[in-house]
Amino acid sequence: MRDADASHPMVPFLRRRRLLQGALAATVAPALVLPAHAAAAWPQKAVRLVVGFPPGSSPDALARTVADPLAQALGQAVIVENKVGAAGTIGVNAVARATDGHTIGLTGNGPLTTAKALNPATPYDVARDLRPISLVGASPFVLTGSLGMPATDLPGLLAHARAQGDRLSYGSVGPGSGSHLAMELLKTLTGIQAVHVPFPGFPQVATALMGKQIDLSFMIPSIAAPQARSGRLRLYGVSTAAPFAAFAEVPPIQGALGAGKAFDIASWNAIFGPAAMPAPAAQRLSDEIARILKTPDVRQRLFDQGWQALGTAPEALSRQIAQDTAMWGDVIKRTGARSE
Template sequence: MPSPMIPFPRRRRLLQGALAAAVAPALMFPASAATGWPQKAVRLIVGFPPGSSPDALARTVADPLSQALGQPVIVENKVGAAGAIGVSVVAKAGDGHTIGLTGNGPLTTARLLNPATPYDVARDLRPISLVASSPFVLTGSMDMPATDLRGLLAFAKAQGDRLSYGSVGPGAGSHLAMELLKTLTGIQAVHVPFPGFPQVATALMGKQIDLSFMIPSVAAPQAKSGRLRLYGVSTAAPFAAFAEVPPIQSALGSKQAFDVASWNAIVGPAGMPAPVAERLSEEIARILKAPDVRQRLFDQGWQALGTAPEALSRQIAQDTAMWGDVIKRTGVRGE
């Protein structure tokens, strides 16, 4: 039998309690931490479960990073609150040897969706490096009459609220991306949340929903088998892994900006010395330039990045502003 639903107010209290327990006042890094660092094993915290995309990215980076640093880099999964628990662990870490890899949500929208999130990205974290990015792919069931992007947008607008779209939960990137598209185009499709992208794909193939912004690794196999149709990528530039799928921006006109990506990044506690963060960003960039690593990520639907801390800071600020506007205009709430 399915588990009974926990009432929303109680779920919010449970979430707030879990997050509060995860964050304690952080100890500062010792002043000598930048000299001869690291002096012991480095913890790489991932706020998502084993087998998830962030977990796979962390394990791709961990082995070569341990070789570069001369100390083990140990991946630890601290799951909960859509990744915010893992970031909370990093924010409070004071051992001088804890960093974290996370998706963009905990760094951009977590606090916008839940003001009780007990860390402030600008105050409690030090950016280190962007790791990889990927577009969402606007995906439809094979039952949709439109076969191209412009036709789809025209058809969806004409249907009013008779169409539905799936996401992996309120406030998730797949949800916010569609809400942004709805704002720009006048589409009124109704939101249907699911636990994960495999369930979204199943619902699309079963014609229980009509559309979704999906991650490439889930959408591509079903499209190749002829069970789903790919209409457009969410980034303004074409994506190499889907060269035949146009950017959604191309159908909107120059006055409407639509440039949305899912990305993962590595951060440390705010007390991490700048030289340590800079060394880590340099090592991560070197790892992500390796042809075998880039190909492995490409095969999973990712574009390898590797950036300076300042580039990650800019990305966080840019996306926080963009999604803050969407959340304010649409009234989206997280669970």
Template sequence: MFRHSPARRGLLALALASACGAAVADKSAAPATPGWPARPLRIIVGFPPGSSPDLTARTFSEPLAQALGQPVIVENKVGAGGNIGADAVAKAQDDHTIGLFINGNLTIAKLLNPQVPYDPARDLAPLSLIGVSPLVLAAPVNQPGVPAGADARAFLQAARQAGDRWSYGTPGVGTVGHLGTELLKARTGIAPVHIPYPGYPQVATAMLGGQLQMALLPPALAQAQERAGKLRLIGVTSAGRSALVPHVPSLSEAGVRDFQLEIWNAFAAPASMPAPVRARLSALIGETARSPEVRAKLFQQGWQAVGSSAEGLANRMRADTATMSRVIREQGIRAE
């Protein structure tokens, strides 16, 4: 009979122990949830079909369905800037409902309006930060008072000289574009007047018509207008350059200090969902977001994929809530 030497037996024992340890680690990363899911998983989106949050949710529905062995249904509950959908997730008690959120629902909504019926910190449990994107400071190409080819420093200097004779547009009071521009005003000494519009396309149209002198726009919209020769892109709001707009410098490169702003989306669950179920969903969603196929789809939708842990999302929520709370307080912003 074949016999291993003592040294060989020791190596086999070590290998077996390592394999068992890896199995335990895998099990802790995605804990067993006996009997769950017992029916389809529902993803609530607070925005209409075809919107950016809706597209992201549907990008995840098929991979999650394959992993869970149950259908995954996207349900749109539209209204109040996504807060109706967020409240529906917060109140869900079926252990089979999660939500796809934009950062405003998880950080700004309750700060700006205490009457919002849910509390993100109390009623929602973070699952995973999915994608991030900067906004792009954009302006009309032929803008009076701004030299042709002006870089970010020259543009901001022109904005300071213009004072409140300039205006900027956003999709509404309390949006990331609004609070972000107010933060930029505080950091740079510029003073353009806020004019809210129904959405970003209307903001871009107003800039092309000369009603606005600047705005923070999503990269895809900003680049489309740049390619058409109608808008110039001044700088991105992320800490460094973004792969989504690689040719545009960050505003920090222009000397804007203590300024970093991103829009993002994330999955969260009702706080009442059992912890093992949340842990399994967090692991599956994060892994899905980091897969090459989904990363590519998110990039096409205008997102740099993250796929964080639940703790990573919780940390981001706390940090952004603190930043936005300070902007709202210092700039005296109130819901309309």
């Protein structure tokens, strides 16, 4: 495997959309100034790393991959704690409300970018209650089809879908999820129609696809790729504008959409803290995480899980949150999507 770096084809998605250049100041929580000796002494006890998804999920696997080397770097235990529910927002809210100075979280992008638009009752405000620390890993969604679909490439699929009207169906991991919103965006850009069928998770989506109970889905690579390579599913395209190294043979969807139509989205995970976390502590975490994510062993482990290792400054995560909040907010408004 070739290590991802600044020239890696997945990296540009972090740099392309500069929709809210002025949003950085609003998104990064105000710094609390600590004396230098206090910052140097942090952490003074075990660090709690809250994950709002169950054991075995992608965010959980990423958290446990990072936890051990981070503990070694900090000189204190890093304890992964799963607080599951409400599409990850229960875990994020637990971090937002933490007051012990040693609680951080890891989540997928949804709870940081779409949760409030999908459910105004979401109990935290990202800009007010959270402090960005670092992006951890990114991955495209893969447009996946059942073997019951006659098309073998993306242009053929789009032509077939247009001819079928609303007779096709697609699966997602729930209303408002990335897999749901990605398909709604594709429908808007191409004029295709497909009926939404929600499932509890991607394994169930894959089972329905292989059983030809549904026709299409935007899936994560770690679930879609093994089934496609064993001949049980088809891969039509990746959701990023640039190819993804792990699936070089799968073209970007944007190339089949025509001029003036942008389709450049990715799933990502990030580490964050409560707004009250002092800036020096957040910066130390960001620096250590970036260093960890550059080590060959950790990069390979993330690659094997279907992720490109990142590691960024807090400001880069802040920009990513602002950009994706604006993009998905527009999709949510146009489609009327709501979380359950």
